[in-house]
Amino acid sequence: MADWGLQAVIRPKEYDHQHLDHNDLFGSIDTKKEYDQALLFCYPHLFDNHHHHHDHVVTDELVDQLYKPVYQTIDHHHGFDPEIQQDQEQDIKNFCGSAPKTSQLAPKLKKRKNQQKRVVVQVTADGLSSDPWAWRKYGQKPIKGSIYPRSYYRCSTSKGCMARRQVEQSCTDSSIYILTYTADHNHSQPTRRNSLAGINRSNRVKAIPKSPTSGDCGKTVTMSKDSPFHSPTTLSVSSIDDEVLQHSNITHETTFYNKFDNNEGLAMMPAINDDDCMVFSDDFFDGLEDLGGYKMESSSTKQFPHVFC
DNA sequence: CGCGTTTGACCAGCGC
């Protein structure tokens, strides 16, 4: 059975247009479930205890606008294989249905590198510390085609954890860092204290220099698909809960778009402003922090990158 | 002392 690790990326619209060479590196998210997976992989705290679905109105035009370009990308770069999609659907169902068994968690040995599932996240320098997991650097290598080296991290929370993270600076936009997550955590999300204990030092070291040009777009996060989301603590795939929204005082400025996908849930996409950035109010992040025990860095305006476009 | 980064060496996948 095919087990291709197609990647998907959510990135600012203008980024795609200006950095087409990077499209060769990444695929794109093609379903809302994959977006959920990406979110869950990187920000699991957003999903804890929120595993019921909600009805949200979304127009067909909006759905087409949000998702159509992604399918095109997949067709172009990876080819569209119904069997592959079926496998991916099954992976997601396994993930959604119940806590996975140990056998499901164990990565396949000798798996081809390009078949490994991975999640690609693009963040600004400020966003590098927004990861709740504790990572330990175990290698760094210069990458062909990039003037910046790639750093390799493994999860330091648990010795047996196979989760990996790669960090590289975009060669076309030095303010953007490309995070690639592979494998999955075999443990629950660390507590805030544990997480800080693991990242305090590395954060202070600032191994990756912050670009003087960064900061224009706040937290720019780019998500990708096909993550190995089999965290044993995960209850189900879900979207950010209405309770979160209410708790966060979401206003018209922080509208979420939602998309039904074959009765298997819906995605919630932050609104895109005129600058092609998702904008969240401070109240929103305060709410998330309260609900998930997760501290976002202080900033007057939080902006998440939006989906491909 | 524990935990982190750095860095050169080594290994394996992949294309030719």
Place this chain on the structure above:
DNA sequence: GCGCTGGTCAAACGCG
């Protein structure tokens, strides 16, 4: 088969 490249290992070292 060979060479290139990416990913990992492990020793050395730094820091609190």
